[in-house]
Amino acid sequence: MSSLILPAVLSGLTMGAVYALVALGLTLIYGVLHIINFAHGSLLMLALYAAYFLFVHMGLDPYLAIPILLPVFFCLGYVLQRWVIAPMSGGSEQNVLLVTLALALIIDNLALYFWTSNTRSVDIPYAYNTVEFLGAYLPLGRVIAFFAALAAAPLLWLFMTRTRTGSAIRAVAIEKRGAEIVGIDVNHTYAICFGIGTACVALAACLLLPTFYVTPQVGYTFVLVAFTTVVLGGMGSLPGALIAGLLLGVIESLCGLFLGESLGQIGIFTAFILILLFKPSGLLGRRAA
Amino acid sequence: MTFTLNRRGLLKASGAAALVSGLSMPSILRAQGQTVKIGVLEPLTGNLAYNGTQCAAGAKFAADAINAAGGIKSMGGAQIELVVVDAQSRPEIAASAVDTLAEAGVVAFTGASASALGLASSQAAAKYDLAQVFSIGTAETIVERGLPNVFRFTPGVNKCTSVALENLKQLNAAAGNPVKTAAIVHEDGPFGSNMAKIMAEQLPQQGIEVVETISHPTPHRDFNNIALRVKASGANILIPSNYLNEYTLMARALRQQRAELMAIYSILGGAASNIKFVRENNDVAQYVMDCNHWYDPNKPESKALAASVAQAGLDLTYDVMVSYATIQVIADALERGASTDRKAMIETLAASTYDGSIMPYGPTKFVNGDNVNSQPVNTQIRGEEIELVFPEEYATAEPVFPVPQEG
Numbered sequence: 001m002s003s004l005i006l007p008a009v010l011s012g013l014t015m016g017a018v019y020a021l022v023a024l025g026l027t028l029i030y031g032v033l034h035i036i037n038f039a040h041g042s043l044l045m046l047a048l049y050a051a052y053f054l055f056v057h058m059g060l061d062p063y064l065a066i067p068i069l070l071p072v073f074f075c076l077g078y079v080l081q082r083w084v085i086a087p088m089s090g091g092s093e094q095n096v097l098l099v100t101l102a103l104a105l106i107i108d109n110l111a112l113y114f115w116t117s118n119t120r121s122v123d124i125p126y127a128y129n130t131v132e133f134l135g136a137y138l139p140l141g142r143v144i145a146f147f148a149a150l151a152a153a154p155l156l157w158l159f160m161t162r163t164r165t166g167s168a169i170r171a172v173a174i175e176k177r178g179a180e181i182v183g184i185d186v187n188h189t190y191a192i193c194f195g196i197g198t199a200c201v202a203l204a205a206c207l208l209l210p211t212f213y214v215t216p217q218v219g220y221t222f223v224l225v226a227f228t229t230v231v232l233g234g235m236g237s238l239p240g241a242l243i244a245g246l247l248l249g250v251i252e253s254l255c256g257l258f259l260g261e262s263l264g265q266i267g268i269f270t271a272f273i274l275i276l277l278f279k280p281s282g283l284l285g286r287r288a289a
Numbered sequence: 290m291t292f293t294l295n296r297r298g299l300l301k302a303s304g305a306a307a308l309v310s311g312l313s314m315p316s317i318l319r320a321q322g323q324t325v326k327i328g329v330l331e332p333l334t335g336n337l338a339y340n341g342t343q344c345a346a347g348a349k350f351a352a353d354a355i356n357a358a359g360g361i362k363s364m365g366g367a368q369i370e371l372v373v374v375d376a377q378s379r380p381e382i383a384a385s386a387v388d389t390l391a392e393a394g395v396v397a398f399t400g401a402s403a404s405a406l407g408l409a410s411s412q413a414a415a416k417y418d419l420a421q422v423f424s425i426g427t428a429e430t431i432v433e434r435g436l437p438n439v440f441r442f443t444p445g446v447n448k449c450t451s452v453a454l455e456n457l458k459q460l461n462a463a464a465g466n467p468v469k470t471a472a473i474v475h476e477d478g479p480f481g482s483n484m485a486k487i488m489a490e491q492l493p494q495q496g497i498e499v500v501e502t503i504s505h506p507t508p509h510r511d512f513n514n515i516a517l518r519v520k521a522s523g524a525n526i527l528i529p530s531n532y533l534n535e536y537t538l539m540a541r542a543l544r545q546q547r548a549e550l551m552a553i554y555s556i557l558g559g560a561a562s563n564i565k566f567v568r569e570n571n572d573v574a575q576y577v578m579d580c581n582h583w584y585d586p587n588k589p590e591s592k593a594l595a596a597s598v599a600q601a602g603l604d605l606t607y608d609v610m611v612s613y614a615t616i617q618v619i620a621d622a623l624e625r626g627a628s629t630d631r632k633a634m635i636e637t638l639a640a641s642t643y644d645g646s647i648m649p650y651g652p653t654k655f656v657n658g659d660n661v662n663s664q665p666v667n668t669q670i671r672g673e674e675i676e677l678v679f680p681e682e683y684a685t686a687e688p689v690f691p692v693p694q695e696g
Contacts, residue, residue, distance in 0.1 A: 004517050011513040117338035119533050121569045128544045128572065139513070139545050211541075212510075213534050217336065221508045256514050261505040262477045 007136035008257045009250055014142035016249020017149035018208055022222045023229035023241040024152060025200030030227070031236025032160075032173040033193050034093060035085070038100040040226065041219025042107035043198055047073055047205030048214045049115060055122050055209070062122065062209040063144070069202040077198025082191035111216035121213040141211035148207050152200070153242035159196075160238065169193045173236070228272045234285025243283055247271070323367040325629055327352070327619055328374065328390035328398025329612075330410055330421075335378025340402040340608050344424050345373055347612030348399060350597050354590070355620050363627040369620065376401050380409035387413040396629045397422060397622070397638070399615040402608065404428035404480075411439045418631045420638050422619055424612045425582065427557065428479070432659040439658035440638050442618055443582050443611050443648075446480070446557070449665045450487045453556040453580030456667050456679050458495045460690045467691055468551055472501040472524035474515055474539065476531040484530045484556060500524050509535050512542035520548040525691075527553050536560035540573040551691035555579040562668050562675055564604050574670045576692035578678070583666050584610040585649040585683050594647060614646040618653060621645065649683045 022044060029037045050069055054060040060068075080103070089095035130137040160166035171179040172189045180186050212218070229248055233240025248268050256264030275282060329348045332341035352369040360366040372393045376383035383406040390398050397420040401407045407426035412434075414421050420438045423431065427446040432439060444452070461468045473488055475481030482504065489499050501522035503515050516539070519527055527550050529539060536559045543550070553561075553576075560566035561579030584591045584607075594613055598605045618641065623629075626637035644652040651662035667679035669688060676686035 004514070004521060007517055008514050011511065011517075015511045015513075112334060112338065116342065117334075117336065119339070119537070119565065121537055123569050123571060128541065130545050137546055139542075213537055215534065221510060253511070253514060256511075257518075261503060261509065261515060265506070 004257060005254070006134060008253045010133065010136045010138055011142075012250035012253025013246055014138055014146045014249070015253065016246035017146035018142070018204070018245075019222070019225050019229050019248055020149045020242045020245025021145060021152065021204035021207060022201070023226040023233070023245055024149075024156060024238060025197035025204070026223075026226045027230045027233065027236055027238060027241040028156070028169075028200065029194055029197040030230055031234075032169060033190060034173070035194070036093075036097050036100065037197070038097065039080075039103040039107060040197075040201065041221075041223030042104040042111075043073070043077075043201045043219070044205055044222060045111060045214070045216060045219040046107060047202040048209055048212075048218060049111065050202070051206050051209045052120055052122060052214050055124075061124065062206045066203060066206045069206060070199045073202035074195040074199040076195075078191045078195035080198070081194035082187060085194070086187060086190065108216055108219075115216065117216055119213050119215050122209060124210055127210060139211055141207075145207040145211075148203070149242060149245065152203060153238050156196075156200070157238040165189075165192060225268060228268055230282075232271060232275050232282055234282025237282065237284040240282055240284030247283075323365055324370045325361060325364065325367045325623060326370045326372050326393060326395045327616065328372045328393070328395035328400075328419075330374050330376055330383060330386055330390060330398050330400035330406075331424075331612075332378040332383075332402050332406060333373075333375040337378040337402050337406070340425070340606075341376065341378070343604070343606050343608035344400070344402055344612035346598075346601070346603055347424075347609035348373075348616050350594055350609070351613040351616035351620075353597075354593065355616070361620060361623045361627075363624050367623075369616070372398075376406050376410065378403075378406070380405050383407075384409040384413040386410065387417070387419065390414075391417040391419055395419070396631060397619050397634050399424050399612060399619065401426070404431060407431055411436055414438050418635060420619075420631070420635045422615045422638065424615045425608065432657055436658065437639070438635055440618075440641075440655055440660070441658055442615050442646075442653070442660050442663060444663040444665050445659065446483060447487070448663070449557055449580060450484055451491070452665050453554075453667075454488065454491050454495065456580060457497075457554055460667075460679065460688055461495075461497075464690055466496070468497055468525045470498045470500045470522075470524045471526050471528055472503070472519045472522050473499060474503045474505070474519065474527060474529045474531065476507045476535065477504040478507065480557075481530040488528060488556075497526075505531070505535065507532055507535060509538070512539045513546065515539065516542035516546035516548055519543065519550075520546050525551045529553065529555050529558060532559035533563060533566065534559075537566060537570055540570060540577070544573045549694065553577045555581075557581055557665075561670065562607055564606065564675060567670050567673060567675060571673065576669060576671070576689055578667055578669045578688070578690065580665050580667050582607040582611050583649070583668055583677055584614070584647040586677055586685050587683065588647055590645075591647045610647060614648045617646045618643055649680075 026040050029035050051062045051065045054065045085099050088099045129140040131143045168184045168189045172186055229244045233244030251267040252264045255267030329345055331344045352371050356368045360368045372395050374386040374389050387410050399422050401410050402425050404426045407423050411421045415436050415438050423441040429445050432441050473485050475485040492499050555561040558579040561577045562581045567574045621643040622637040626633050641653040654662050668675050669678045677683050678686055678688035
């Protein structure tokens with residue numbers, strides 16, 4: 001068993017990177033705008049289908065689909081927030097919750113109706129390629145996702161802290177009325193933030209597709225862990241989401257190895273409860289962007 | 290809201306499957322002249338929608354073929370009308386859908402893709418004296434409740450496991466007994482856990498030591514650790530019992546972790562007898578063997594079904610096959626009984642000795658509702674096809690066991 005610990009840790013890190021990628025968009029939307037986006041998993045599923053169909057019908061590699069799907073999903077997120085979620089919720093956080101839940105139900109059932117519950121996966125030439133590191137074989141797709149997460153989190157953090165749009169988002173998150181008084185278009189800023197969060201979901205989907213499958217229910221496989229990641233990392237903290245994602249991946253992997261795969265998720269939720277008890281603001285919550 | 294659809298039109302739509310999935314109320318496929326109604330209770334939405342829609346399509350192909358051949362001759366050529374209802378992958382809905390079938394006046398019904406759904410629906414059907422001919426329902430509880438309206442045409446989990454292990458024994462013996470150790474990977478629900486328990490008891494009796502048993506939840510996101518453990522165990526073969534999504538991830542992880550196995554030998558494998566798995570994961574799918582429900586591909590009706598399925602653009606899965614066969618069984622009972630009385634139908638089915646179905650079974654013989662002459666067969670993925678490799682009398686290809694090692 002001891003010989004499996006290092007490979008399990010490395011495997012957990014690469015899986016955790018996927019969790020972090022899914023959580024990046026959520027931490028922006030959930031953490032910064034305080035929108036509990038129940039449709040996050042559904043949007044992930046939608047992005048996975050989009051990448052899948054681009055592969056099947058146009059032969060476009062999921063990684064090459066990133067430049068296409070990022071702007072498309074940014075626009076989708078912008079439209080959803082600006083013309084669906086905001087008007088329907090009327091500024092009430094409880095209503096936002098219901099609207100995003102309704103969106104999730106609609107998206108999921110439309111996917112089920114049009115694409116059926118059939119499982120789909122892509123057969124790409126490098127599907128079984130691995131990277132050998134310290135004697136462990138790491139799936140190439142997951143290694144790419146790992147480095148993508150390492151790059152995406154700081155880039156987003158820089159965007160949030162060093163650009164005018166990022167400052168506007170943070171200003172709106174801290175004091176909406178004040179931001180409005182100084183001339184920030186609050187509705188536009190909210191929509192921009194939601195759009196960026198949705199674009200992050202598209203990035204996660206493109207990086208996930210080479211190593212995973214697509215079904216209308218696939219979003220739920222990741223969304224609960226993504227919420228846990230956001231809370232563990234500190235709501236709104238992009239570096240926190242990255243660290244928390246990696247941490248949860250390793251915890252889950254080691255718990256699976258020592259307690260059995262059926263109990264692997266115990267580690268995730270134990271960590272979740274502990275952080276709520278002893279550091280409710282999350283690992284990097286106080287330094288939130 | 291009731292949808293009335295033209296039978297051929299619906300079939301062409303492939304249909305079929307995707308369309309009915311949107312309907313929560315029965316769709317009645319009408320034909321001309323005298324008709325007899327047969328229910329199809331399947332999960333057309335929810336987690337089991339893929340299996341349910343495939344089963345519904347299989348039932349339609351069967352009804353179409355029987356009607357085209359002149360319908361139920363003893364009833365003046367009565368045409369079969371299918372009343373399709375959606376169990377929504379939920380047992381309570383499966384139970385309430387039986388009311389809809391009874392009100393629609395079906396003489397019997399087929400279903401329901403999963404044991405949990407079938408247990409609920411057959412219990413509800415008992416109060417109507419309505420026969421349920423199970424398409425798929427492997428849990429032994431189904432035939433252990435003493436319900437007279439239950440008829441399980443396909444084999445249950447006990448028979449599937451014992452036949453699979455007996456077939457494995459013969460394959461191993463024919464190869465000179467190279468397999469000495471096995472690893473079991475199973476989903477942690479009743480299906481996988483029960484099967485793992487039976488295998489852990491029976492494999493040592495065949496001289497095969499179980500060196501690793503790993504359970505996992507469904508869904509499960511990462512199979513790398515499992516692949517590592519299988520590899521570290523040094524097992525000669527892997528016996529998995531899990532569903533399609535997990536099977537796919539597991540097969541990929543095994544390849545990535547360079548696990549060297551003499552065979553992957555599934556029992557009721559979620560993917561190993563699924564042509565989609567073969568298409569989308571062709572490389573890792575090669576030589577995977579499965580002991581599962583499958584038709585006799587050499588029968589003319591089977592060949593006609595395969596052609597119809599291909600024409601409709603559907604996948605030919607065992608769901609299609611078994612559902613087709615259950616409609617055949619009900620049609621045979623109608624032919625012999627010449628009655629739409631429900632109690633008479635139960636009696637006729639109980640006395641069935643039908644041997645004309647597309648399945649590789651002997652004459653039907655229901656003992657306490659269980660068809661004792663049913664049997665699973667071994668399939669193996671070869672190239673782009675799923676071949677039947679065992680027993681020899683139905684085989685379309687020779688089994689390859691153990692699999693050739695790469696390099």
